[in-house]
Amino acid sequence: MKERLEEIESELIELRRYFHENPEKSWEEYNTQKEIMRYLDSLNIPYIKVNNTGVIATIKGKNSSEKIIGIRADIDALPMDELGSCPYKSKNDGFMHACGHDTHITILLGTAKILSEMKDDLKVTVRLLFQPAEEFIEDSGATYMKNEKEVLECDRLIALHIWSQMEAGYAGLQAGPVMAAADTFDFYINGKGGHGALPHQTIDPVVAGSELVMSLQRVVSREINPQDTAVLSVTAFHSGTTANIIPDTAHLMGTTRTFNNELRSKYEEILNRVAQGVAQSTKTDIKLEYHEGPPAMINDSECVDTGLIAAKKIFGEDKVVNYELQMGGEDFAKYKNPKCLLFLGGGFKKEENRFPQHSPYFDIDERVLKLGVGYFVQYVLEYEKEILRC
Known part of the structure; x- marks a missing residue:
């Protein structure tokens, strides 16, 4: 395995750079x-197009059982x-692979190459899921791909996420929550505009919006169990056009985060109740x-057990860690199948060269591409062993 991964490393780097140079918008x-x-096609792997820009490929050998493992990669870039x-560097102005999806595509294609060479020896069927629009929070690709027949047939799903803040050579994998539920909201405030010198003749949406922002800040500290990790952030406040006019309207935007899906289901009612109090x-x-x-990303324990065996063989016992929970969201959480997500360290040796996901300076240590491929292939092999023991 190690020797073969070394042989395809330059091809992986070339692939990743192609995708990095040619980022594309969600759903496009x-x-x-x-x-x-x-x-x-170059590997003679059959596939179908799904969800407009998605692809699902299948690798099934003559000895493959009906057990199916799906491996997913997201393919869109950020605006x-x-x-x-x-x-x-990106050749497509206004778009960038700043979250590492170029890496995910490359690793899954490298996995396809290795597994296609092992096809006749495979004891399970492997599905490769290239999913569009992970970054489109309100209407992401997993919303649709999760219901495809080829996905629902999978007995389990695995994925990884490159992580630039974790040093290359390390990996994070543990059971339970690993990434947060990530919802967004808009508040539309309607008042009555007028002259800035005559505020008593108006109903001021700026004051209302300001009060709403401050009221929302009390939600986490006074309504949510302190043992639950929660975030409620107002991130935009748009109102008015000039210094001496009180406007008619204001528009607030923001996000909520939590690892507790039960708490997540209560956020909408809480926000609306607070807003109506301010409105009155x-x-x-x-x-x-x-x-x-997406809801909170919760790793299934059985999937993780297999993944830990595979990861320790690829990264080494001391390089597989329990990584800190991430408040970022991941729409892999939407899939109904048993699943787990591994964090793949991609950070440069020098910390000053590491930029976080969604930074305009984001980049990764490309030496980890072969490790990601190795993990996926080894996971399939370990899953085969489990099936044969049953």
Whole structure:
């Protein structure tokens, strides 16, 4: 395994740089889909197109059982400019692979290559899921791909996420919650505009919005069990056009996060109740639009048990750690199958060279590409052993 991974490393780096240079918007990953299919064609791996820009491929050997393991990679980029100076910088202005999905695509294609070479010896069927639009929180790709027949047939699913703050060579995998539920919200405040010098003639949406922001800050500290990790952040406040006019409206935006899916189900009611209290006290009309993103990503214990055996063989016993819980969201959580997500360390040796996910300077140590492939392939082999023992 190690020798073969070394042999394909330069190909993996070339693939990753191609995808990095050619990022595409959620739900518009047409060129990415085309390149994925071109590579699968070169390996004679059959596939279908799903969900507009997604791809599901199947590797089934003559000895493969009906047990199916799915391996998922997300394929979209973020709507932001790349500010770094790497030689494979984004060529698509306004878009960047700042979350590492270029890495995920590459690792899954490398996995396809290795597994296709082992096809006749495989004892399980492997599904490769190339999923669009993970970054589109309100309407992400997993919402649709999770219901595809080929996905529902999978006995379990695995995935990984490159993590630039974890040093390359390390991996994080543990059972239970690992990433947060990630919802967003909009508040629309309607008042009555007028002259800034005559506020008594108006119903001020700016004051109402300010009161709403401060009222929301008390939710986590006074309504939520302190043993639950929770975030409620107002991240945007839009209102008014000039210094001497009180506007008619205000628009607030924000996000909620938690690892507790039960608490997550209560957020909308809490936000609306607080808003209506503010509306009554300020004589404004406040409407809430709450957008559900992914639920908390919770790793299934049996899936993790297999993953730990595989990961320790690829990374080494001392390099597989319980990584800190992440408040970022991941729509892999939406899949109904038993599943687990591994954090793949991708950070450079020097910490000053590590930039977080979604940074315009984000990049990864490309030496970890072969480790990601190794983990996926080894996981399939360990899963086979479990099936044969049963």
